[in-house]
Amino acid sequence: MAKIKIDGIDTTVAEGMTVLEAARNIGVRIPALCQHPKLTPFGGCRLCLVEIKGFPRPVTSCTTPVSDGMEIVTTSPTIERLRRTVLELILSDHPNDCMICEQAGACTLQELAYEYGLRENRFAGERRVYEKKDGNPFIERDLEKCILCGRCVKVCDEVQGVEAIDFGYRGFDSKIVTSFEDDLNCEFCGQCVSVCPTGALTGKQWAKHGRQMGVKETDSICSYCGTGCTITYHVKNNDIVRVTSKEDTLNEGWLCVKGRFGYKFVSSPDRLKHPLIKKDGEFREATWDEALDLIADRLKKIKREDGPDAIAGLSSARCTNEENYAFQKFIRAAVGTNNVDHCARL
């Protein structure tokens, strides 16, 4: 354990923890763009600079491990000036697109610009301009908005193990690239989208469906594989506009292509909207009463004539526990047979 002092507050933290983590532990907020709690530290954005007694220069708190006796100052006129300059530099190479940016309202960069009240820019100059759009169907890569925090590169390698993207070129021309700058062709898990602190990476299918205003979030469970990832539906006008997952979920915020981008079937025009009854080989729409009465009558009749074991029920691993429980109870108690199964074995 290391005894340290942060902004005058004494605290004891585990050795090996970073200064940033230690500060957050006691509720001291330090701004950061490239740091992400699930990824190894990068130290590139320079916003989390702090002063440490005995150190010749400010250091990034996200990369500096605590050591016993450290005295840390997380905010000072110098530190705030440096943070401001860094932000201003970032914004000097960033499109002023918040009006139409998918990420507005959920963008860390925007929030920091707001916090520091940055409007004019002393450093206005050339901006990176990229014409080429990535043709993949899932992920919009608007690299003019990229601040090169490296989170996407790290998540793709460290978490996803895919290494689809990396830093390319140098200096001001640096850019997150795929090999040969081809269109992204990866697992499309969208982990990169989830960690991008700006609007550089977004879901293609999100576009123009709704940002923050009027969008309601509901936490639920993904309905694809058995992992059971916790997801958040973002809904506007009874339409799912986005699926995300929070960092503090059991799946740590990670999803796969199906969970993150596979929700459009819900609003598919193919959805069944009315009960249907087949008459002479043709389906016709019916009311619920009609349909349910018909089912009840037929089942009763078969049960009467051929016994309950002439009836069988097949349920689904995609239905809820409650539905499955009710279904087997229905077959067993209402119909009177144990002929019930589901597709688990398949």
Next chain:
Amino acid sequence: MHNITVKVCMGTGGIAAGGDEVLAAFNREIAAAGIAASVGKKCSAHQVGCRGLCAKDVLVDVIINDSKVTYIHVKPEMVSRIVKEHIIENIPVAEFVAGDDYHNFHNKQFKVVLSDCGSIDPEDIESYIAVGGYTAAQKVLGSMSPEETTDLIKKSGLRGRGGAGFPTGTKWEIASKQTSEKKFLICNADEGDPGAFMDRSVIEGNPHAVIEGMIIGAYAIGADKGYVYIRAEYPLAVERLKKALDDARGRNFLGKSIMGSGFNFDILVKLGAGAFVCGEETALIASIEGQRGMPRAKPPFPVYQGLWGKPTVINNVETLANVPYIVRKGPEWFASFGTEKSKGTKVFALTGKIKNSGLIEVPMGIPLRQIIYDIGGGIEGDRRFKAVQTGGPSGGCIPADLLDTAVDFESLAKVGSIVGSGGMVVLDETDCMVNIAKFFLEFTRGESCGKCVPCRIGTKRLLEILERITKGEGRPGDIALLEDMSVDIKMASLCGLGQTAPNPVLSTIKYFRHEYEAHINDKKCPAGVCRDLLTYQVISEACKGCGACLRACPAKAITGDKKQPHVIDPSVCIRCGACFDVCKFKAVKKE
């Protein structure tokens, strides 16, 4: 019986100047003259590493018994005369012999690292052994403990020659105290400063000294594996280094149980891809690990967690090449040169507007003036000295009134520059300081790895402002903005590149603010360098109306009748200077 030796400079400079042919010519002529038979003389012509005075290549020493004569600018066609007159008849060819310049160049220097460079054959391990090579390693491995070794280096006061000047002994000591079954020693031979070639010359001229230094260092810290990270653009150095490593392995100076000591150590060569930032130690480590050469934040420092997360010492070529000499001659001997805090000597690459440009080694603490005027022979064309830039793109410029500043870590830092890796560029009155700052910023902007914001975007913005100033578009407030940004970029950047990139801007503003002001306020470049700020005018009184300028002007900006004073239309003039150059009567004025 005469003992005759001919030594031809075969460093990169020498080879470029035709050293190969000169050497071949000597071999041919000596054989053809049948010297060995008729005069009974014994000759050998062998390859020698860099002699330092690159401007005078090919350099050839002819040593007859103990008397040495140095020839400069030797061409193959001169060889037959040297052989005939000097070697056979023992009368040196006076018109080819190096003059005072050359001797001054050498006499004011003091050579430790370079002491054997230029006299031994770098491709022959025996040649190094003959001058005491590998006795230091033998002594350390045979009779000293690792602690004694680090102590010895600590006592010598040796500090890193790669730029930061960190005490080498201390670095070794920290590494030696790390409990890790695996440790590494890396020799940093990336040398990416524009115009620097100190490390290249040391490896080309005396690779075994570096290897011996590494053996001693590895023993001191307990590493069994070493790397030399060398840029691929140094093919000759790489080739000689590899040969030297093979030879050292052959003699069991590397490998298992070196010289029977039980200590195992071997060295791998890693070729760098030529990015300046890969010379930064953490980027270098990333590069060896096979990742993109991007620096990592420190702490943790590499001595604690370096290559593959293991304790790693990184030392510069020159640092390591000092080590065997320190061991052989004792730490006290080494500490007797230099100043209180900066011991020993330092190698510099002296370039720019200087008469004798080349590689020099001087004791720490020598005044700049001595380097420039005594060793360097003063300014080319006897123009006025303006400043000297030390430390390359990370350093600063030092103006004329500070010429008596001593060259050591502390004194140079005090005047806003650094010793750095050893680049020393001399500037004269025809150099524009804003333009110089711009030159260095172009370099750092291009070499920034792009990882951190202040350097990636900051250097770009600094450069943009400098560009607009040199184009006459500077704005009031630009100087203050440059200063503010520079301070912030230095403080906020991740690695040494960004932390020092603004230095050239800050130091030129500090000492030559008036030049900036002239560019911004008066739209003038006092040195007449910034093209967009120049005006060309015909002095009517001097103009003879010959029409030479009129014909030379590619923009047709000049009008005038024959024998009448001509006129330049400034709105058409593209400031190419053609008129200025052709006018025989000095009637075109440049401002």
Next chain:
Amino acid sequence: MAGLAAIFGSGAMTNSIREIEGMEVIFIIGSNTKETHPVIANRMIKAYRKGAKIIVADPRKVPMTKFSELFLKMRPGSDVALLNGMARVIVKEGLENKEFISDKTEGYEEWKKAIEEYTPEYVSKLTGIPKDDMIAAARLYGKSRRAGIFYTMGITQHACGTDNVRAVANLATLTGNIGRESTGVNPLRGQNNVQGASDAACLPNVYPGYQRVDQDEVREKFEKAWGVSLSPQCGVTATEMMNAARAGSIKAMYIMGENPVFTDPHMHHTVEALEKLDFLVVQDIFMTETARLADVVLPASCAPEKDGTFSNTERRVQRVRKAVNPPGEARDDLSVIIDLSRRLGYDMGFTTPSEVLEEFGRVWPALSGIDYHRIAKYGLQWPCTSKDHPGTEYLYKDGFPKGKVPFVPVSFRPPVEIADAQYPFVLTTGRNLYQYHSGSMTRRVKQIESHAGDAYVEINPEDAARLKISDHGLVRVRSRRGSVDIKARITTRVSEGVVFIPMHYHEAAANVLTNDALDPVVKIPEFKACAVSVEAV
């Protein structure tokens, strides 16, 4: 998952997903984890970054092999041989967990004799895996006392699926790699609520909580709870239902959220069976291949349209919440069943999902501690037997419900159908990353379709060259049951002699080809190996 339940007591994953991080050795057999359970693969990668060693055994070079220490590329259906072979190496080298064997198991000596014949040479011949790799894998797993085994359909979807599972269990039992944190046997469930559907007893032989219908005291308990007399007869399984329908003994079926026409093996048989029924009700969200055959189709809701719970592969009961309203008149399945039951004259006794879970907890103590309040943020893993029980991360901490763990000798049996001159290839089926199951959901997602909308058969370059098949060229794959035309994807993922077709594409449905030979115990069809021929068309 009767195989596993019969041995340890439960058929569920013994560990939780989080525990993967702490594993020292991860042995993945017959699971293409990176594509079928991508987020579990993320945990495995996390473990790998912390130093875990991964062994992958699979007929295909699945993506997870990027992180594996050892990749054992085996013939489809040779799992038992491999597992027995590894067990033999462990025994021969004295790596077995002697204490665990003597304290917690039975039948060891007998079983030991049964594996004697699985010498490395023999196993190598059966599996196609180099001997040394197999031995290395055995040592790696055998030396570890913090190892986890993971498997999916690759193990179970064989006529010998139960044997495969037993062989897996034997290996874990031999080394005592079960019943501790980050140590266990973990079948990964393919669909979101397979675990829940099984727990809730949509199974013909048990009541909720795996309580057997053929035991009187159990039946009486449920009769009391439900206020009705219940049949003492075990029902029939899904595949048997189809056979019974074809034979005419089952006359009506009610299918909720399933598409057996597509997902059952031997598609033509299934269609025939359903067409033969007097009455078929299908409740689904789309007009599926099965729904088309129905007499009544009821529009249902999908997951984002309803409240309830799912139980994931690690036995965690998690809260599903309604985010949008279902389209048109579509209703959630629960209210439909309650309604229908009333019309049949039986009152279910609950109306809301939370009431259902409460009743579920009353009849199965393992769920009695779980309610909607407690799982508002994080789900709980059963057994969770009281309101202050924290749930159970890993099973068998305090021993095995049946007392001793039996070693069950199993011997290698080749797949029911093996390659021959007429059908020289072994076809194996499975999933890919992008599509899900029968595709009824994912294939309606435009983005997914545009990226992974084409059916394909994976074939080795050598085979392709020999048969003059070009990449993306059309080929005909034929089995004894049918044939499909499908695009070829030439890849070294599959070995020579093996072809792979993903199960998702109705236009080239793999199950036209597959064999409906059933595992004799759990009645899972052999999806993972059948004999086919391949030709360019």
